[in-house]
Amino acid sequence: MPSRDGGSWNAMITAYSKNYRAGDALGLFSKMIGEGVFASEVTFASVLGSCGDALELWMSRQVHGLVVKYGYVGNVILESSLVDVYGKCRAMVDARRKFDEIENPNDVSWNVIVRRYLEMDEGGEAINMFSRMIRMKVKPMSFTVSNAVLACLSIGGLKEGLQIHGFGIKINMEEDEVVSSTLISMYAKCGDLESSRRIFNLPCSKNLISYTSMVSAYAMSGRMIEARELFDQMPERTVISWNVMLACYTRSFEWDKALDFVIMMRRKTKEADHVTLGLILNMCAAIPDVELGKQVHGYAYRHGLYSNLFVGNALLDMYGKCGNLTSARIWFYEMSHSRDKVSWNALLTSYARRGMSEEAMLIFEKMLGEAKPCKFTFGTLLAACANIFELEVGKQIHAFMIRNGYDIDIVISGALVDMYSKCRCVLYAMNVFDKTDSKDLILFNSMILGCSHNGMGGKVVELFERMDKEGIKPDRVTFQGLLHACISEGRVEMGRRYFDVMSDKYCLLPELEHYVSMVELYGQYGFMDELESFLTNMPFDPTSTILMRVFDYSRKYKCLKLGNWACDRLNELNPLVPFRFDIMDNS
Structure with a gap:
């Protein structure tokens, strides 16, 4: 263009912003300011949107300064945009300060601050801001009501959720599809399916979103027949609807029905996304069916989904659980451009599960150069050490976790107790056991079995009595450890007593x-x-x-x-x- 004015620059910046090219929009804005072209309110609105998309906090502060310099303070749209961009950049102190500076916040302003608090997992503050909006006599948008309900869910506040529901009825929003779908989810997660169904049955509530929410609600409560009946009644379905129903079957371990559902899905729709493939691969891993898994792998290649990390990790897990370690290893190396700690953990677990503990240790050494291990990795490694009686390596892993500040929770404590016990280092196992603040049945069983197999029958009896005092009910594994201890120490009468008390007192059939x-x-x-x-x-x-x-x-x-x-x-x-x-x- 031989000559450009503010309108030309604004058109180009807005075009970049609306087409999700935030970097180009911000670059062009910088050039515009450098050439001394005056920016309008519309320009600033587009630029702030791009700052939020690119999470450019430093740039957002500069734009904020220009908004003040150009005299646009008091423009509620720009001020709301500033609240939004600070919230997206996780600078909630700045977002709240800017919001409090707005003289007359409108419904959009309130919606922004409630939503950003919700996204920051500050559900209590989101509810407080919603309450404050109501006191200010501002009618909320349907999205604001929905976000407030979600905030109640995040803090387990059913009482507050009921109050917001009542307010929604008062302002005729109960039948809004956004609000009704959120209310269905809230009541379902709180175990009140009857209330969920009542909202779903409202004349204006039956839409694609509410159908999907209700199907998910039934499935999460284990009512699979009703979930499937409702799914079959849906007038239209998206890939999300299909994924929800498939996830219901996989979550409840109904693998035959899941397989039949996949066949029906492929017959009735061609839609499938990365979530669909991940769920099918989980099913292949559980059945196990490596041939079907390979077909899914081929489908992922043909449709450009193989580079998705979620699909990649699901493939790795499937090959490992199906025992095809060669394919798992090859695929792991093909993922080198995108793999993460989940990928490393899946490969390591595959080898450990097959009893190849030495190989699992070698994989862990290589992992340290690329990804930070998580506590599940250590649980797998400790189990591998226990299988091959590698006490020294187990000690090194224990020390590594302590040095690097890992949380040694009850799961890791159980793995440590098991490893030390199997490596005949019971004093170390007992030390870990005693230092664990909250003990559960599994941890007690690990310690009882450890003492039992290491000839410490007296300690087994002491642990059982301690369980009883702490109100932890034993299970069949507990009594297996007790009987083994009685065998090793020749306590015949005590063994007979434990066998009888198993059914008489604890109602456990031997x-x-x-x-x-x-x-x-x-x-x-x-x-x-x-x-x-x-x-x-x-x-x-x-x-x-x-x-x-x-x-x-x-x-x-x-x-x-x-x-x-x-x-x-x-x-x-x-x-x-x-x-x-x-x-x-x-x-």
Whole structure:
């Protein structure tokens, strides 16, 4: 152009801004100011929008200064834009200061400040600003009401949510599709599906968003039949609707139905995004079905979704869980341009899950040069150390976590207790256990099993009594550890007591391993009469494992009657390899 005025510059800057080319818009604005061209209010509005898109806090402050210099203070649109850009750049102190300077904030101004507080996880402050807006007699936008409801959800404030719902009814916003969809989600997450359905059934509430919200609400509550019925009634569906229903099946581990749903989805729609592929790959990993996973991999290549990190990590996890470590490793190296700590953790876990603990350790060493490990990585590594009895490496991992300030929560404490116990370093395990503030059943079980397998039966009893005092109800694993401790220390009477109290006091039905433990406890210490009585009263026929142990103990203690009984039962189970009981033959 041979000559340009403010309108020409503004048109170009606005065009860049509206087409999400924030960098170009800001560059052109800088050039405009450098050439001394006067910027209008419209120009500043576009530039502030671009600053927010690019998260340019430093540039936003400069533009703010120019707004003041040009005398546009008092323009509520520009002032609201400044609140918005400071909020987007996470400078909420500046955003609030600017908002408080607005003489007469309008509904857009209030919507901006409520939304930015919500995005900063300051739900309480978002609700306070919404309440203040109501007191100022400003009628909120539907988005503001929706954001206020979401803020209530973020702080678990159902009471406040009910009050906002009541206010929404008062100003005739209950049937607005944005507000109604948010209310459906709020009541569903608070467990009140009846209220969710009542809002959904309002004449103006049945739209694509509310249908999707209601399907998700039923599914999250485990009411899959109603979720599917409602999904089938939807007059139209988007890829989000399909993803919600597929996610419901995968979340509830209904893999057969998930597979049937994927087949139906491919027949009825060609739409699929990165979320769809991720969900299908999760299903392939769980079934497991590596061939279907490879088909999804091919689809991702053909449709340009293979470079999406979410899809890439899902592929890596699928190959690992299906046991195809070669493909997992190849794909991991192909992801070198975009992989993150989730990618490293998925590969490391794949090797550890297959018992290849040494390889998992080597992967961890390489990981340290590229990504910061998370606590889940350490949990996997500690389990690998426990599998190969690598005490020194386990200690190094423990020390690494302490030096680098990682939170050693109850999950990591359990992994440390398990690792130290399996490496026969029970004092270290007990030290970790004692330093854990909040102990749960899993941690107690890890410590009980650790002491049990390391010949510390007295400590096992002490831990069980401590569990009882702290009000933690034992499970079948707890009693397995107790019975093993009784076997190692020869406490037959105590073992019998624990076996009885398992069902009498804690209403836990003994499983096969508990019966095997009792057979071993009676048989190992020669309580053959008690063993015979125990076998007679068993609620199921003895397995070959139990019969073999009875056979061996009968020969050891020369118990003819019980030995012949075990021999006959073994011959019934396997007539091709006959057993013969001879108390003189102890070979």
